[in-house]
Amino acid sequence: MQQFEFIAPSSLAEVLELLERHGDGCRVVAGGTDIMPALRQGRLSCVARLVDIRRRQELRGIRTTKDGLWIGAATTHSEVVQNAAVRERWALLAEACGRIGSKQIRNLATVGGNVANASPAADSVPALLCLDARISLLSRRGKRELLLQSYLAERKRNAPAELVEGFTLPFPLANTRSKFVKVARRQAMAISRLSLAVALHLDGEVIDFVRIVPGAMLAVPQHLERVEEYMVGRELTEEVGAEAARLTTGVVTAITGLRPSFKYKLTVLEGLVGQVFAQFRDGGTGHG
Numbered sequence: 001m002q003q004f005e006f007i008a009p010s011s012l013a014e015v016l017e018l019l020e021r022h023g024d025g026c027r028v029v030a031g032g033t034d035i036m037p038a039l040r041q042g043r044l045s046c047v048a049r050l051v052d053i054r055r056r057q058e059l060r061g062i063r064t065t066k067d068g069l070w071i072g073a074a075t076t077h078s079e080v081v082q083n084a085a086v087r088e089r090w091a092l093l094a095e096a097c098g099r100i101g102s103k104q105i106r107n108l109a110t111v112g113g114n115v116a117n118a119s120p121a122a123d124s125v126p127a128l129l130c131l132d133a134r135i136s137l138l139s140r141r142g143k144r145e146l147l148l149q150s151y152l153a154e155r156k157r158n159a160p161a162e163l164v165e166g167f168t169l170p171f172p173l174a175n176t177r178s179k180f181v182k183v184a185r186r187q188a189m190a191i192s193r194l195s196l197a198v199a200l201h202l203d204g205e206v207i208d209f210v211r212i213v214p215g216a217m218l219a220v221p222q223h224l225e226r227v228e229e230y231m232v233g234r235e236l237t238e239e240v241g242a243e244a245a246r247l248t249t250g251v252v253t254a255i256t257g258l259r260p261s262f263k264y265k266l267t268v269l270e271g272l273v274g275q276v277f278a279q280f281r282d283g284g285t286g287h288g
Ligand SMILES: Cc1cc2nc3c(=O)[nH]c(=O)nc-3n(C[C@H](O)[C@H](O)[C@H](O)COP(=O)(O)OP(=O)(O)OC[C@H]3O[C@@H](n4cnc5c(N)ncnc54)[C@H](O)[C@@H]3O)c2cc1C
Pocket: 027, 028, 029, 030, 031, 032, 033, 034, 035, 036, 037, 053, 073, 074, 099, 100, 101, 102, 105, 108, 109, 110, 111, 112, 113, 114, 115, 116, 117, 121, 122, 123, 124, 162, 163, 164, 165, 189, 190, 191, 192
């Protein structure tokens, strides 16, 4: 394994100063479950310094604010899964974080690391996008907050050396239904081959809010606006659910083109979208 300096800064200001001073040669480490294997495999040969952020209290914790739910970037998936407020009102995120790796991994791995690592298969990302999460970023230039969707698109163009501070999730409408589905080779310890997060709200019989986000299919994970636009204003009938499932595969293909794995994935995705809406029609997945 390559040699690197391990630094445990005593303040957040020091973390930001190190990131600015050393640029690409310096990375923060939270749980280490992505970055340590990458270093061991020689995939980050430019990195000479690791900056430990695990104990930085400013980046930890979960609390409700007037704007919704705040989750610090260095909060572990286990902490998300166990949090009562998350389980009650943002259950989709608890469901997704609960499907990451094994319990040992979830006890170490953080939400910020899952997002910052920029894997198209990161399991918390479809759920965060479904919940219209905003991300806050810190650097020596100050703080900025933007929609997670915009951050992911921006990152692909120009990965900025910023520290993820945390995420804000607005309060969902009461009685929003949601579901996270993961397809992997094994149930535990396997990266998603395909995942799906869906959230839906009905005003009476009519859909007034819906988000559909496939995971491990698009280079930049995103919610499928064209399918959502088709659904809003309609009733959640069997036909509308089936049409939404068909449209989903069309929209995914239009964004990314046909890939070898899509022969399998598109069929599975269409089936999953149809199943989730059937479950919602039957009154399911209001998470109690
Ligand atoms: C056995 C195993 C199973 C796994 N299973 C899954 C799975 O099922 N689903 C899944 O999605 N992932 C899985 N993973 C991947 C990994 O556990 C997650 O992506 C995890 O959330 C990463 O968080 P971390 O704190 O360990 O990140 P780290 O490894 O510490 O960091 C990852 C990257 O993000 C950067 N980073 C971390 N925190 C910040 C921050 N606050 N600001 C800016 N950059 C930051 C680091 O510099 C690094 O580049 C698995 C990993 C292993 C080893």
